[in-house]
Amino acid sequence: MNVRVIDSGRKSPFPPIAEIWRRRELTALFVRRHIASRYRQMALGGLWAVLEPLAQLMLMSVVFGYLLRIHTNNYPYAVYVFAALIPWQHFTRSTMAVAGSLQENMGLISKVYFPRLILPVAALIRELIDSVIQVGVLLAVSAWFGYYPSWRLLLFVFPTLVFISLAGAGLGLCVASIIVRFRDIRPALSIALQGGMYLSPVLYAASVVPERLQFWYQINPMYWPIETFRWMLLDQPLVLTSALPVAMAPVLVLMLLGLVLFTLNERKTVDVL
């Protein structure tokens, strides 16, 4: 029989990976429950997972591609923007989902014990599933414009999405336990992420940025997955520069810092609510 000691002793900063693996069924249930409850009682159900990005894409194509005629290196605007919008939105949704994962489940956390890290993990997985569906929509749209999936896409699309998940998780985990007490962080984070979209080549081509600023522009960690998406889908060349390692380092640091902060602080969230 397992004996458990509950005391105020110093906690280890290492996340309880083994315990989370043992409770993977619970993680799966969290994911399933969230997805199911999102589309339940909707006449169109899961179809919305496809309709929503399509509708958004059409609106953006009209405004930016047709009315404002933004420079896209001669690629069809719809595919060009959609290819960047999916990784970017995957990043913001993952970040916000992880950041809010403790606060949204406070009712559960304050009543029953389970490894809290399951909550952000489940949040990441469900956003990943959503993004995979959107990639499917993207492939259909780009095929319509004559761009068919290549070996590059098959090979790199999933690792790229996972990398974005981890980047979002790092940022989200850093604030997840603090957001419970300071809810101000949530709208502030949301605004910052919106600003981040304009700093990344989402609605426009990266080539519009002046050459002398390119290094600084490229140390934005999200620059790389977005450009990877366009490279996979549209054959737009991807030039690896010295900014790449500079951009990757903070992702790794944030990820580790987030994990440690979360592991050390999650227990206290119940007491500060």
Add this chain to the structure above:
Amino acid sequence: MSSDLAIICEGIGKRYLVPHRRQQKTSFLGELRDHLKEYTGLAGRDDEADYFWALKDITFSVKQGEIIGIVGSNGSGKSTLLKILSGVTEPTTGRAITRGRIGSLLEVGTGFHPDMTGRENVFMAGALLGLSQADIRKQFDEIVDFSGIGRFIDVPVKRYSSGMYVRLAFSVASLLSSDILILDEVLAVGDGAFKEKSEKAINRIANDGRTVILVSHSMHAIRQMCQRAIVLNKGEMVTDTGTDNAVRTYLRLMHDETEQPIDIRTLPARVDISNKQDEDFPRPFNTLKWVEIANQNGPTRSFRTGDKMVIRIGYEMPKPVDPCYFTIFVTDDVGERIFVSYSFHDGDRISFPPTGVIECAIDSLPLLDGTFSIDIDFGRVSETDIRYIDFVPRTMEFAVEQGNFLGARPLLRNQGVVAQRTRWTATSSNQITTDSDVPRLARGAKR
């Protein structure tokens, strides 16, 4: 850890930061620092006044298979203690050691999602309690059966009645095999039949060697279910004793009475109630004046089971009421009514002189050990109903000791409140098992 102990609590204390307690207004930065302090445990100004101790030095242990009650008024620290035991939060001082998986029902329907069906929620709740889906599947039919939800199991729980919701939640928590079951005020919900079923289930759980912690404000439930109870008051443990003593202590604390219990047997057997007022029962027609109780030897507050009991009531009607009635209510120490006697139960006596003394005699007091209280009621009898004119609750208490009314092996405290002498006879078996009797006995046994 000794092998038969399921829970050990050693000097558990829990404090919460309450920075608003300080008088001077804090700046935003000051507040930020306070919260950072709480989060990081980093040193800053450590002012004891900033903290509130929800629990202080709680030490006890629970054996496997024991049903232990935790009682205390709101804010006494019960919930904090349960949160610590279930691992939701950690103590500031001391430690708790638990042995085995804990199934907690800190709140009815923890983890239930309104949009999900009963079935989906059973699996979710089970997973939250730490069970594998395969284990839940094995128990699933039994859970549905026990809850009585039937075909509604595939309906979203938001469409359930609150009773159905609670029944399903309780069934999940009690049937999914956890070694320690924590139940917080769950017996207060559900109808009578389900409550009875739940109590049986809890007893069965304990008989299986699993441990139950029961928190309830119902002293009736605590007395019925637990052999032992802990009383918490303002975060401190007042007693850890047998249920009876715990219930008495709790009731005394609730009524804000002195620590030292008064031996009611030493109180006068006659009480003046002409000026006794009660908020809930105003007395515009002050009729009842005094009460006296006596046994066969004269006025006393101390009785033995089977004693003669005489209750005398002095009264003065402001104006004559005819027909009228007098009533005596006898309640136990937790306010449960034990019996009620109207004057018209005695050959329809409904006529009394406007002023005088009325006497109610009980030839053989049928009560077991305990402290009881007498309420007195007076009113008018009309064609269609009876209407109260003057009512005085809790006029006086009296104590009963069982003695040897039922012989050398008396009844125990959880064996009811009524002493009934019975006659038992036996007949040799070959006289009743005639051919016609056999099928009837078989049917009876099957039930």
